[in-house]
Amino acid sequence: MARCVARGHVHLPRHQVAIVIRLSQRVDKLSCAAITCKTPEPALRTRAGVLTRGFPGSCTSAVVSTSLLDSAEVCPWSPTMEGSTRTEMIGPVCPSASLGATISSVVATPPESLQIPFDFSRSSIGLDVTVRGTPLYVILDTGVDPSVIDLARAEALGLKIDRPDGGEASGFGDAKGARVFPSSIDNLVIGGHSFAPIDALASDMSALSAHYGRKLDAVLGYSFLADKIVLIDYPRQTLGILNQTVDAMRMVGTCRTHWSTPLRTVESFPVITNFRLGAAKARITLDTGSNGGLALYQSALDLQGVRAALSEKNVISFAGARGDGKAKSYTFNAPVGFGPFTLPPGEVVTVRNESGSDSTRVANVGNALFAAMKLKMLLNYRGRTMTFYGDCS
Secondary structure, eight states, X not given: OOOOBSSOOBXXXXXXXXXXXXXXXXXXXXXXXXXXXXXXXXXXXXETTEEOOOOSSOOOEEEEEEEEOOTXXXXXXXXXXXXXXXXXXXXXXXXXXXXXXXXXXXXXXXXXXXXXXXXXXXXXXXXXXXXXXXXXXXXXXXXXXXXXXXXXXXXHHTOOBOGGGOEEOOSSSSSOOOEXXXXXXXXXXXXXXXXXXXXXXXXXXXXXXXXXXXXXXXXXXXXXXXXXXXXXXXXXTEEEEESSGGGGHHHHTTEEEXXXXXXXXXXXXXXXXEEEETTEEEEEEEOTTOOXXXXXXXXXXXXXXXXXXXXXXXXXXXXETTEEEEEEEEEEOSOEEETTEEEOSOEEEEEOSOXXXXXXXXXXXXXXXXXXXXXXXXXXXXXXXXXXXXXXX
C-alpha cells in the first residue's frame, strides 16, 4: 500500500506565518487530498507530503478536498495558482484519516536579509559558518541533495548519525562511492543568523578536501536551499540569503540586463533549458558545487556542430562523490551562453563519460563560466524562479 498521511500540517518558519490545518472529517479509503489556500502571494510548496513555505501574510481561508487514489498509488503533484488562491496536493491520505480545515496563524517580524562575502579563491562558494558554536568551512552546492557533513566532524560535534541506515554515495567520479549515513546539521549560524536544522549525509570528506586544497567540513545543498531565496554575486563575491525577492533590488539595481526563467530541477540541480552550444540548444544543469566551467556529457557530442567545435587540449582530474576522476579538456571554438548572455569562442570545456540526454541534461555548468560572464544569480527556490543579472556597473 502507498505510504500515507493521517493529517495535514502546514509548517512555516517561526519568524513568518505559522498555519496549521487540522483535518476533521473521516475518509474511508486511500485518497488523494488537496489544500486550497487563499494567500496574499504565491506561497506554498510541497515536499514529502508536507506543505512548507514562508510568506508575509496569512492564509485567509482553506478548503481540503479528496479524490480516491488510482492504481498507481501516487498522488499527482499539480500545484495551481489563480490570483491569490493556491492549491497543493498533500496525499495520499490514509483510510479513516480525518479531513476538513481549521486555521490558526501566528505572525512575527521577518528577519533582515543577510549579505556576506564568500571565498572564491578556488572558484567555489566558500563560507565561514558555525555549527554548535564551532567554526566550520563549507561550500554552497546547488547539485547536492540533501547536504553533506564530514563524518569525523559530525562525530566531534555530537550530531545525530544513523549508522544502521548507511549507504553508498552517488555522483561524479570513477571510484566506488563513499559510505554515507543519514544525519542532520543543527545550530547552524551564518553571518550571525541562525538557521533551522537541515537534513544531511555524514561521509568521509578527506579525499574531497585534498582535491579542493583545504579542509572542507560540510557542503550546504538542497536541504538548505529548498526554502531559500539566494543571490550569488560573482563580481562582488558575495552571497545574499534574502527574506523576499524585493531585497535583491539594492544588490542588482545597477545591472542593465536581466533574464528570468522557471526554476526547474533534475536530481535537485536547477536546469537551464535552452543553453546555447554554438548553433545548438540544449538542457544543462547549474552546479555551484563545481569550480569548473562547462562539462559536456556524451549526448552533447551528437548535437549539431558540437563535436566539430572541439579542439583537444589535455586531461584534467576532478573530485566528486564517487572519488577522483579524469576527463579530457578541449577548447570549444564556438560561442556559448543563455538568454542575453554569451561568451565568445575559446572556452575550455571538459567531456565526461556520463551519457546524459536531451530530456534531462547534456552538460553541467559550474562557477567558472558564470563568473566569466560576470553574473549575479538570483535563485528563488520558494517561488521556483531564477533571474540572472548582467552588465552591472
